Amino acid sequence: MCAQTANDLQQRSQEQERRAQEALQQRQKTIPAPDVRLQKDGVEPEVRWLATESPCFPIQELALSIETLPQWSWLLSHADGHATLANPDPVEGRCIGAQGVQIVIDRLQNALIARGFVTSRILAAPQNLQTGRLTLQVLPGRIQEVRWAQGSGQRGSLWNTVPMSAGDVLNLRDIEQALENFKRVPTSEADIDIQPAQEPGFSDVVIRHAQTLPFRLSASMDDSGTRSTGKLQGNATLSYDNWWTLSDLFYITVQSELGAKEPGPRGTDGRTVHYSVPWGYNLLSVTLSQNSYHQNVAGANADVLYSGSSANSEVKLSRIIQRDAAGKTTVSLKGFQRRSNNYIDDQEVEVQRRVVGGLEWGLGHRRAIDRAMFEANLTYRAGTGAWGALPAPEEGFGEGTSRMRLWMLDANVQWPFEAAQQSWTWHSAWKAQHNKTPLTPQDRFSIGGRFTVRGFDGLSVLTAERGWLWRNELSLAAAQGTQVYAGIDHGHVAGASAQNLVGQNLTGLVLGWRGPYKRMQFELFAGRPLRKPERFKTATETAGFSLSVSY
Template sequence: MIGAGLLSRMRARAPEVVAFCLLFGFTDLAAVAATPSASELQAIQREQEQLLRMEEERRREQERLRKLKELQPPEPEEKPEHPSVPESERCIQVDRIRVLNADIVSDADIAQITDPLRQSCLKTNQLQQLLQQLNDLFRDAGYVTSRAYLPEQDLQDGILIIQVLQGTISNMTLGEGRRADRWQLYFAFPTSEGEVLNIRDIEQGLEQMNRLASNNATMSIEPGQEAGTSVVAVTNKTSRPFRVEIGRDNSGTNSTGILRDTANVYLDNILGINDGWSFYFSKNARGVRQTRRSNSATGTFTVPFGYSTLTYTSSYYSYKTLSEGDTQSFFYSGLSTSDMLELSHVAHRDQSSKTRIDLGITRKRARNFVDDSRQSSSRNLAIGHLALAHSRRAFDGVLSAEIRHERGMKILGAKEDDPDQDHGEAKAQFRKWILEAAYSRNFSLDENMALAWSSSANWQYAQDGLFGSEQIGVGGLYSVRGFREDSLSGDTGGYWRNELALNGIDQDWGLFEPVVGSITPYVAFDMGRVLTNRGDANEKGTVSGWSVGLRNDARYFRFDLQFSQGLAAPQHLEKESHEFNFNATLRF
């Protein structure tokens, strides 16, 4: 009877309970029940695409930094000085010069050295210089243990014979020669026992091992038991293969939370084949969790195969926020996932340059919701890419460039375009080209300090309308600084970034050295332009901004403090008077 009476009284007061809930904070019910207008829905979808694009830019920046480090050209080599040979009076008539067993270099390179000396009477010092030039040719090509010499011969017929002894590898060693050591050598080095020794192959193998921060691999070339053979002895001083970084920054947005907590986890050589594992996590640090949040996670796995590297990257991003209108509010949310498989191959390297080819496929999935209603902007994409990258030491610095082609494909469950869709609508089977170039150089001030100038440009051209995640964004931490909250985006456009930093401010910080390290002040100027946006004709124009900052690099702590200001922007773009960005990370 008591339960029945209570139920009766609750039914009688139901209208009052509903009114109380709507009045004192249970506004989600009202938000869900409302339907956004066309203009409100368009603004929400634009914000959703911007959030997905910002997350894509962060992921691309991480990938760009990883590849830029791997593409770094070799350090310049010092050429050995040749002892002078006194000139002799007697000469030998040479009509032809034959170089035997020299297939490690091209006939044209050999002829360039020998042809000028034909039909000549050569003195002893000229013969010595000829051998030195041939040995320099072998060394520049990487064959540092191969050499040319003059065998015993009769020069009555006017034919000079030069024999080449090709230096080979008799053995490669690492550590104690255990099975695990042999596996590391097998996966890292593109050469093995019995092959002609080329220092470029050895450099490649060392770089593949030293991609892992826990490795510090070096090598020495020692004489083998037989003439012309060498032992390549690799020494690897390993450190802890497990590293953790936790940090906080303010790179978020007002809609999902400015402050973010981040974490990075690195695992090295878990499988014993120089494999690298990295995991990145981030979430908004504070805010009303029910009304705004964002979470992201990225995992990357890499494994080398000599001159090739296989990379798999998987990422996840989700967000939820409340859009407050003049008369009603709406929850909008979304998630995106991305899986990329890529094979990179170093097609060529020499003493000053490196050329790489990338081939890969990416599957992207995006879901957008307004009040739990799935939007038409949700899609699945499959994107194939082919890239050619080159770096070299030039103009007293390092110059690099990459050209990349991306194409939407009808595989892996990707969305297929409607043949009758409007020209301005975004296409899943799109085509676009990306061109990147960068240059960096140090200007020495004294023995310890130097000005470091770096400049980079990125340009994208698309033949079709693009979804927000595939457009180029101009404005933000990774393009034009000074426009964190509002930026331009389009199908075709680009940006140019410049930074001047003062390196070498290293003081004796005593007990604080592990957390202070080196201090680097810097100033930057960026500018960018969007030429076309087929989905929004007004989304174009030029922006520019500048920054001044201070960063450090220490064993246990890293920070970056930056003051930025937008200088120029189109009238429709909101330009803040200034903004302050920071990033602080603890390393374990």
């Protein structure tokens, strides 16, 4: 029975990893992450150098009028034209005339537009340039009113969704953020116009917003489980969009095994509830989930029923601290609690009871580079002993702790391109983990399976305290919006427990086909190991599928 319990612990860790990956994918499908980047009006800035003029005035100092400081002091660094010229072309120490003054004004105006201040202007008031000082003034373009367009706004709120108000300096970054807040609701449509106001130097921000039926229903099925608790897994999700007219999202997901399992009582089920709401550049989300499993195991004298349950709770607050025309940076703080209990014939195995509470700090960046999109997230997880946390059973042996300390990094790039008159996409993803304390199985890094290193059946994995994996995929656009793809993945694990493994590296190959069909999304794939430890048990070939439908 003890041997079975040890094997059962490893299986539960793998099941929890599978559940976590499925929950992440479900969240990404249910909660879109819109990326709004508004193009500025006009053509690219003209490349112009300061030239010799007559008459001209020697300029020793460039300054902004006192009314415009300190908010606009950053503009002075753009007077040399370094943003568009091969080499800086400073105005200080030069003799310039009317044309030179206009070139400097244009450079600062282009810098304003690049920062999103599309209605602000640079002016040169009458002045005596014989003093050697050129003083420029910023005329901020302000907002007179933020309002709904006629017939709009019945299912929307301005106070939390739009991060600007009357009197603010108009900036495209604020408008982009407002559109992202509106468009995070899949059943909503939104557009924003900038219209001249009655008062000079002011504009009205006019918002058109409409929402269809706020309910969405989706269901999915795949074969990511195991025969011990059910190879076929399914879930159904009901979403209520814009519940409180705050661009908020709510959904509930029910999960269950659908068959293809060994004989006897066995199975899995789970439930997830999520709610999130934006507030300007902030986003607050709450996620609660419960999962359970049971399986019948033949014992020496009688069958034994192994079962377990887990519950995860998290509250996360994130904020966009920087955004420009091509990217944005986000910081986040998450509080979490994880509970798990295991039973043998309905009697709890108390030494396996776990309660972990802690915090996660995150830093993320997303950037468009030409046609490519790059995204990276750095996370630090720390168990704090809060929220009823218990010491981990492994703490007595120095093999784990409920007060874990670990770093995690995720990075990926997606690059669409044209070659041989075909549309291709290269996608590369890198994931790594580094521990600062011993880790329990639930926090360790695992490789081998469809969610990590593809080409392996996932029945056996390599797990240790730290590691990394690299997934590479090349896809080709096929008929009716589908894609065929090929990928090579590699992963490595390390740490104190890695010395007990049969090896530390896995490399796998995958071929697949995915895409839409009517209301459905499908994926079919097959793969095989390319490199593995000699005693690592896995199928020589593996295949799988996933199918989802949405209404």
